[in-house]
Amino acid sequence: MNATATLYGVGVGPGDPELLTLKAVRILQRVPVVAYPATPQGSAQARDIAAEWLAGKREIPITMPCMLDRGPVNQGYDEAAIAIAAELAAGHDVAILCEGDPLFYGSFSYxxxxxxxxxxCVVIPGVNSVSAAAAAAATPLITGEQRLTVIPATVGDEALRQTLLNNDSVAILKPGRHRPRLLELLRETGRTADTLYIEQASRPGQRIIQRFEDIPATPGPYFALFLIVRPENR
Ligand SMILES: C[S@@+](CC[C@H](N)C(=O)[O-])C[C@H]1O[C@@H](n2cnc3c(N)ncnc32)[C@H](O)[C@@H]1O
Known part of the structure; x- marks a missing residue:
């Protein structure tokens, strides 16, 4: 038994299992216990991505009852932390799987x-969704002296407006139900010709929309993002 068990935060990348790093695979082959975020219905993206390496491991799903309400979410993290701490205290290494990079809007931070x-604690970085989306569209994200801001669609209109006006490149994550409002703001700030929209980057359902007029003005899926880049990058 190992008296000083280690907690690993393992980035499993944006979806394509081939985008796991060699280090992530090596850690997953070694640890006896894995934990991962899961919906109450049992779907778990990070687990699905790393599935090939999880046979025979004890699994701790971190159930997120409702992503919009911090109360139940905090309760999910508290309960998972107790179960993970018990494994670590017993000398068992635990890897927490995280979609993309663990420290880039990752639940691992909590x-x-x-x-x-x-x-x-040891953190293994993963390929984040912004890099995966730029790669899927084969579009340079930033070059030379350009600036990039990453911002979630959940912030207010004014923060989004200022970001769009004051940056060369912008990545807007978590568009989901905010997609119609984002299209309005992109029009208002004159960035329509600069806009790319990518769903499910690196996954079988990957979809890249290059023309602003083709982006539906309806709520969209969770695993999607907007990339706004200067015309010279397109
Ligand atoms: C909680 S954040 C997690 C980010 C993740 N840790 C990363 O490194 O990219 C979830 C958001 O990331 C973006 N995202 C994650 N994976 C994606 C993918 N494969 N394609 C497009 N967007 C993705 C979406 O905007 C989604 O709403």
Whole structure:
């Protein structure tokens, strides 16, 4: 038994299992326990991506009851932290799987806050969704002295407006139900010709919309993002 078990935050990349790093695979082959975010219905993106490497492991699903309400979400993290801490205290290494990169809007950050001071912790970076989307569209994200801002669609209109007006490149994550409002803001700030929209980057359902007029003005899926780049990058 290992008296100083390690907590690993493992980025599993944006969806294509071939985008796991060699280091992520090596850690997954070694640890006896994995944890991962899951919906109450049991779907778990990070688990699906890493499935090939999980046979025979003990699994701790981190159930997220409702992503819009912090109360139940915090309760999900608290409960998972207790189960993970029990494994670590018993000397078992635990890998928390995280879609994309663990520290890039990753749920792993919330578990790190709860467990990072009590146990040794190692983070394995993953390919994030912004890089995966730019790669899918074969579009340079930033070059030379250009600036990039990453922003979630959940912030207010004014923050989005200023970001669109004051940056060369902008990645807008979590568009989901905000998609119609984002299209309005892109029109208002004169960035329609600069806009790409990518769903499910690197996954079988990958969809890239290059023309602004083709982006539906209706709520869209969760695994999607907008990339706004200067005309010279397109
Ligand atoms: C909670 S954030 C997680 C980000 C993730 N940790 C990363 O490194 O990219 C979830 C958001 O990331 C974006 N996202 C994640 N994977 C994606 C993919 N394969 N294609 C497009 N967008 C993706 C979407 O905007 C989604 O709403």
């Amino acid at each position: 578990l790190l806050q709860r467990l990072g001071e009590r146990f040794p």
